[in-house]
Amino acid sequence: xxxLGDIALVTQVAVFQNKKAFDQLVRKYQSPVRRFFLxxxxxxxxxxxxxxxxxxxxxxxxxxxxxxxSSFSTWLMRIAYNVFYDEMRKRKDExxxxxxxxxxxxxxxxxxxxxxxxLKMDLYAALALLKPSERTCxxxxxxxxxxxxxxxxxxxxxENTVKSHLKRGKDKMANYLRENGYDR
Amino acid sequence: xxxxxxLLIEKFFKQAAQQQIEDNGFTERVMAxxxxxxxxxxxxxxxxTWFCVATAxxxxxxxxxxxxxxxxxxxxxxxxxxSLEVFxxxxxxxxxxxxxAVVFLLVAFxxxxxxYQTARKLSAIQ
Numbered sequence: 502x503x504x505l506g507d508i509a510l511v512t513q514v515a516v517f518q519n520k521k522a523f524d525q526l527v528r529k530y531q532s533p534v535r536r537f538f539l540x541x542x543x544x545x546x547x548x549x550x551x552x553x554x555x556x557x558x559x560x561x562x563x564x565x566x567x568x569x570x571s572s573f574s575t576w577l578m579r580i581a582y583n584v585f586y587d588e589m590r591k592r593k594d595e596x597x598x599x600x601x602x603x604x605x606x607x608x609x610x611x612x613x614x615x616x617x618x619x620l621k622m623d624l625y626a627a628l629a630l631l632k633p634s635e636r637t638c639x640x641x642x643x644x645x646x647x648x649x650x651x652x653x654x655x656x657x658x659x660e661n662t663v664k665s666h667l668k669r670g671k672d673k674m675a676n677y678l679r680e681n682g683y684d685r
Numbered sequence: 686x687x688x689x690x691x692l693l694i695e696k697f698f699k700q701a702a703q704q705q706i707e708d709n710g711f712t713e714r715v716m717a718x719x720x721x722x723x724x725x726x727x728x729x730x731x732x733x734t735w736f737c738v739a740t741a742x743x744x745x746x747x748x749x750x751x752x753x754x755x756x757x758x759x760x761x762x763x764x765x766x767x768s769l770e771v772f773x774x775x776x777x778x779x780x781x782x783x784x785x786a787v788v789f790l791l792v793a794f795x796x797x798x799x800x801y802q803t804a805r806k807l808s809a810i811q
Contacts (some may be wrong), residue, residue, distance in 0.1 A: 509806065520716065527715050532706040540701075550711065557715045558722065624701050643698035675690035678697055684689070 507573040515564045523564075527557050530574060533645060534581050540640040541585050541633070543625040552588060556581045571654055578645075578655045582637065589633065627677045635670035638663050 507529075513522035534556055538549035559580050567576050628636050637656060641647045649667070653660045678684065744750070 520719070523719070524712060524716055527712045528708060531708055531711050531715075535706045535711070536704060539706075553711070554715055554718060558718055561719050562722070624697075627697075643694065644702045646702065671690070671694055674694050674697070678693050683697060684693055 508569055511564060511567055511569075511573060514561070515567070523561055526560075526573070530577055531557075533574070534577065537578065537581055537640065537645065538585060540624075540628060540644060541636060543629050548588075552584050553581070556584045559584065571651075575647075575651055575654055578641070578647075579657075582655050585637075623681065627674055630673050630677055631670050632666075634658065635666045635673070638666040639670040639674070642667060 507526070510522040510526050513519035514526070531553065535549055535553045538552045539546065542548050542552075556577065560577055563580075567573065628640070631639060634656070638652055638658075641652045641655060642649070647655065649660055649663050652658075652663050656663070658666070
């Protein structure tokens with residue numbers, strides 16, 4: 502029913518340029534999209550919001566290209582992933598990385614509904630140990646709940662490579678959690 | 686990677702998975718941006734549509750589209766009339782058995798159920 506609802510809303514936007522319908526889609530998916538960026542940038546709220554905004558604008562501009570072959574959320578996350586990797590490439594050219602810029606943030610001043618501050622810092626510190634592609638696969642599976650085949654569709658990475666990223670990422674996570682006393 | 690490790694990781698990410706980010710005016714900001722970007726793309730889309738329509742009309746006239754269309758229509762009409770004539774002369778004289786219950790259900794489906802479903806889906810969108 503949710504999928505049917507999304508398709509009906511997308512049709513309204515694509516055919517009648519119904520802004521109210523797109524407003525509903527933004528309201529529905531703003532949380533997962535912003536959370537995705539927050540996890541990829543390890544808590545950079547301003548950058549996450551900018552990238553999320555860019556994602557929704559790109560989705561609106563290209564809504565007629567949505568063919569319904571996958572769910573709207575998968576299609577939207579694919580745009581979000583591309584927006585994020587475009588930004589990464591831009592930053593690589595400017596030799597600024599997320600690891601250097603975002604971990605020095607003041608997490609306590611957050612206006613977002615996030616887990617308690619210490620856990621949030623641990624989460625971003627743990628995610629910082631991963632390579633970007635491992636981080637994307639890990640967060641898409643463990644936080645956003647996507648199965649391997651959907652992660653493959655979102656990222657364009659073959660399923661076996663996604664599985665390898667997940668395995669390596671989880672090993673690193675387990676080591677980090679043990680070292681920080683989460684197993685007690 | 687042990688089962689214990691898996692449990693540890695799942696527990697660690699469980700809380701992060703439940704986090705909901707409040708809108709706090711985000712949607713309004715996106716919609717305001719869209720309102721700013723829309724006119725140029727809409728204008729382009731309208732111009733493109735008119736260009737395509739004009740090109741199609743020009744090609745239709747230049748390549749003798751009307752004559753072709755008239756010829757095709759004549760062929761279709763002749764075929765339809767011939768088929769009707771063949772059907773009328775060869776149709777069985779006995780009546781086809783019609784089940785009134787089936788007819789009633791079919792009429793009810795088309796006149797009641799389909800409009801009801803359409804109205805329900807449209808009201809869900811608005």
